[in-house]
Every structure is written in structure tokens, then in C-alpha cells.
Amino acid sequence: MGATEGFALLFALILLFDGAASYRRPPPRRDLYVPLSPDLGPISPQQVHISLVGKDKMRISWITEDPTPATVKYGTSPGVNNGILANGTTSSYTYMTYTSGQIHEAVIGPLKPNTVYYYRCGLDSTLVSNFTTPPAQFPIKFAVAGDLGQTDWTSSTLQHISKSNYNVFLLPGDLAYADTEQPRWDSFARLVEPLARHRPWMVTQGNHEIETIPVVHPLPFTSYNARWHVPFEESGSKSNLYYSFEVAGVHVVMLGSYADFSPGSDQYKWLKSDLGKVDRGITPWLVVLIHAPWYNSNYAHQGEHESVDMKKDMEETLYEARVDVVFAGHVHAYERFTRVYNDEANKCGPVHITIGDGGNREGLATKYKNPQPKISIFREASFGHGEFNVVNETHAQWSWHRNQDDESLISDTVWLTSLLIDPSCKV
Secondary structure (H helix, E strand, C coil), X not given: CCCCCCHHHHXXXXXXXXXXXXXXXXXXXXXXXXXXXXXXCCCCCEEEEEEEECCCEEEEEEEECCCCCCEEEEXXXXXXXXXXXXXXXXXXXXXXXXECCEEEEEEXXXXXXXXXXXXXXXXXXXXXXXXXXXXXXXXXXXXXXXXXXXXXXXXXXXXXXXCCCCCEEEEXXXXXXXXXXXXXXXXXXXXXXXXXXXXXXXXXXXXXXXXXXXXXXXXXXXXXXXXXXXXXXXXXCCCCXXXXXXXXXXXXXXXXXXXXXXXXXXXXXXXXXXXXXXXXXCCCEEEEECCCCCCCCECCCCCCHHHHHHHHHHHHHHHHCCCCEEEECCXXXXXXXXXXXXXXXXXXXXXXXXXXXXXXXXXXXXXXXXXXXXXXXXXXXXXXXXXXXXXXXXXXXXXXXXXXXXXXXXXXXXXEECHHHCHHHXX
């Protein structure tokens, strides 16, 4: 995403940000490339990740070098030989001179909530993985990080997330930073596999997923759509770029900042319909993810169409639906706003949180506008991740964990109450 400014100087300075304590930043870290393990054969599963499908199913996705049946055996016992067999589908894609491996996926279920399941992908695999399904009721914890990329900072962020005992991971765009270098998509999936095969990863796209090249490859999102199939069909969406899902009393809407969002567009009409179906008596929390933030006091990415015009076209819809929280990425820093609507504090508006600080190779966006806007509560340019712990129907705790010298430090935390319980916010 944003322009890269002198890394050495950037990390050597002692920076003081309004709303955050000053500390000396560690130096930049190297880009990573995770090669294929020599222990894997041509039909051995690799790049395994899982994602939620509907209320009681899970999509298992993986890649092999050579063709092989897309089968998954699963059950509640580690010995899956006698487990349930699920058959899936296989695809591949071509991007200029690159041809992907065999991309397999199989949907398994129905599954019981809060239960450990064991599964094995494909025919040539001794690896039995496991995951725990999310609970059917509160509490539920989401880990949140955007703009991950593939650096040592990314690795540090993932290590911290792995220790957080989360149920579902949310990623508001910019995954691999492949930027047309297709083998980097493979590397990214290998990097995140130790987490993504054990907990569902729910993602949306960012600008780094577009990957168009004029004349040569004009089709956007080729790699993203092929590799990260999200449950858009189940939510009535026509596109893999925007969708929704429900889990344990939380309705999560994943919007596409780089899909048409103008009034009358498919995404706009879908959003109206999707929010209109939410029963807040059954699903008291409403969360939205975008990539380009609508509120931002950082100098990075000011005035962009995907922020300014999407806010103009969709903010009122989110406000009228009483969305509780909006998570965004794009800006490589952290910022939390108060409840806000139409650029002013509003107790019935959502809390906007920018968390585009997962570890990307472009570095941090360190320059903020001063004075700090009154609606901006906390801001700091550091790598890290967030945790959204929804305790019950009325209360949730948000915490932002800064990466510092490989330690995860809670640097910002706040308790939120659902707009559902505020009588003055009834619609």
C-alpha cells in the first residue's frame, strides 16, 4: 500500500504520538519467502487453510503439485481412517507464465459447536490436523490483523495471535503482498498454514489483491478469488469480494472496497438486503470489515476514492443498521475512533478501528495530522494485532497488542456496549 519512506531513519527515530506512549522502535526486518518443504511429495497437501461456511460447516482448502482427488476424511477422533469422507472440487489458474498447483476444497459438516474435529486432506497424507469449531453462544473471541504481508514482523504477529486462544481470525484485506509475483501467494499460504489450518480465517480483499496488468492481464483478483474462496454464496452475494457470516451471536459483514459500491450496484443492494435480514434479538452484535478506512487522521491514503466515496455511499446504511464496530486496514498503523457518524461523535454510530499493522514489507505510516481530531481516541504507528472478545449480548472488550521486541504488549483497550441496549439508538 502506501509509499515506502527511508526504513532505516523511520525505525531509528524516537517518535511520540498523541494518545500513545513513546518508545524506541526496533529496526526493520527482512522479507520472507517460505519454500515448499522437501518432505512433501507431488500429491501431498500444502497451504492448508479453513473457513466458515454457513452455521455449521467448514471449508477445507489446500494445494497439491499434481492432480489428486479432493477428499477429506474427518471426525471427532484422531484416528480419521474410519471417519466421514467428504468429496470436493479442484481448480487451478494461469497468470501470465505462472500456472498454479491443484487448488482443492471440500466442505465438511454439519459440525457441532465448540468441538474438536480431526481431518486429513487428500490420499497421500499422514498429516492429521485438527480445529475447534466456534461456540454457538457467547463468549467468542476474534483475532484481527490487516495488511499482513510476509516479513519477520508478520511472523512475530502470527506468533502472538497463535497464543491468544481466538476462535475466528478476521483479515481486512492485503494478504500476501504478492503484487503479481505468483509464487509469493504460495509462500504466504505456507507461512500462515500453522495457524490457518487450526482456526477459520475469514478474509476480504485489499488493493494488493487486484494484480491487474494492462493488456497482459486485465482481470482483477485472479489469484485471490482462486485461492481464498469465501462463503459468499451462502449469504446471497454474487461475488467473492463481499459476503457475510454469523457466528455465536455476531453478524460479520465483509465489504469489498475495490468492488463497485455505488448506489444501485450489486454490492450496495446486497448490503441493504443483508443488513435487513439481521435479527438483533438473536444476533445482538453487528461488525463490518472494509479495507480502505473511512476515518483516518494519518497522512497516508487521504482522499482516496475507496475511502471517501464508499463512506459517502454506505455510511448512512451502516448507521441506520446500528453497526457496532467497523474494522479497516490499508493504513499501516493503528487508530481507534470514538463512536462516529458523518464526521462527528455520535453515540449511535459505530466505533471505527484501523488495524493495517500486521507486518507488511512497506513499513509503517508514521505521520499523523496534528492536532489530533477529537473523534480519534488512540493512534500509534506500530505493528501488532487486535483481539475482539465478545463476552455476552451486551459487552465486548477490544484490545490492541503492539509488537515490541518480539513481545506482545497490550497498548490500547476499551470495553464496548452493544448499540442494541441503548434505548436512544433504537430504530
